[in-house]
Amino acid sequence: MAGGAVMGEGPVVFVSYSREDAAWRDKFEVMLKPVVRQRRLDVWSDERIVVGYEWGPQLQQAIARSRAAMLLISPDFPASDFHHGTGTPSADRARSFAGPGARAGVLVGGSRGA
Secondary structure (H helix, E strand, O other), X not given: OOOOOOOOOOXXXXXXXXXXXXHHHHHHHHHHXXXXXXXXXXXXXXXXXXXXXXXXXXXXXHHHHEEEEEEXXXXXXXXXXXXHOOOXXXXXXXXXXXXXXXXXXXXXXXXXXX
8 A cells, every 4th residue: 555545446436424413424425335336436535545645645545546536515514724724625726636527525413514
């Protein structure tokens, strides 16, 4: 596992979300399961980061393998310092992300009842 370890070799559905919305990410992974299985995709989010390796290369490798990107957008998403800094691609950077694949911004309810 050189530099960054991302499990699998195939195409990825990349999921970007606020940590406060982890329950939404879990729900979408369940809903995506039939498509993921049928198309032999791999769902990737920060939960897949391998401890002990730098997270940056792992993130970039997952983005490079992505064929679709799903941004789970809640009030917590734009408030996240991580998403404004060097974190995952935000909606304005999503064009370069997932190559010719699909990109979707999914509005989800706020984790704090917002």
